[in-house]
Amino acid sequence: MAVLKVLEWPAKVLETKSEPVEKVDDEIKSFVADMHETMDAAGGIGLAANQVGRAVRVLTIMIPWSESRYADQEPEKKEPWHDKRWTFINPVIKKKNGKIRWQEGCLSFPEIYEFVDRASEIEVEALDENGQTFTVEANGLFSVCLQHEIDHIDGIVFINRMSRLKSSMVKKKVSKRQRLGSVEESVNDQS
Numbered sequence: 079m080a081v082l083k084v085l086e087w088p089a090k091v092l093e094t095k096s097e098p099v100e101k102v103d104d105e106i107k108s109f110v111a112d113m114h115e116t117m118d119a120a121g122g123i124g125l126a127a128n129q130v131g132r133a134v135r136v137l138t139i140m141i142p143w144s145e146s147r148y149a150d151q152e153p154e155k156k157e158p159w160h161d162k163r164w165t166f167i168n169p170v171i172k173k174k175n176g177k178i179r180w181q182e183g184c185l186s187f188p189e190i191y192e193f194v195d196r197a198s199e200i201e202v203e204a205l206d207e208n209g210q211t212f213t214v215e216a217n218g219l220f221s222v223c224l225q226h227e228i229d230h231i232d233g234i235v236f237i238n239r240m241s242r243l244k245s246s247m248v249k250k251k252v253s254k255r256q257r258l259g260s261v262e263e264s265v266n267d268q269s
């Protein structure tokens with residue numbers, strides 16, 4: 079197992095539509111294990127394969143249930159999808175219902191958190207890490223996270239789901255931070 083490098087936007091592979099997995103073999107199984115390890119190490123609740131540079135239709139999710147997550151709010155209800163390690167290979171959204179607005183973050187956009195509108199409930203069919211077909215109904219954060227990750231493998235990043243104004247603000251913030259980052263790097267190189 080290995081922790082892989084998580085790519086940041088504007089890496090091109092993040093805006094590339096990913097190819098389906100043809101066979102869930104040992105190589106894909108070990109890649110899935112690496113993705114889970116990478117997601118945990120990065121402190122993310124979801125990860126798409128193209129975020130680690132591989133444009134295949136694989137995503138991982140693990141949403142811990144914690145009463146203390148929102149200290150100033152009512153404890154969230156524990157759902158069956160909490161604290162469960164999910165692998166979706168070749169996922170397809172079969173049904174969509176309702177609307178939900180959630181403040182989303184993304185490992186490919188560090189420190190950016192913006193509200194995005196999504197369907198509140200979805201039904202998804204996919205293969206698991208053993209190549210078995212399963213169907214799951216998702217609500218709340220699980221639904222939000224699944225739609226965010228399925229967008230990733232379709233080459234859609236969450237700024238594409240924001241208003242034009244919000245998305246250009248985020249782009250400016252990101253390029254400013256990356257400029258500052260490269261200045262720091264060159265300073266370090268000199269020492």
Ligand code: NI
Pocket residue numbers: 183184185186226230
């Ligand atoms: Ni993301």
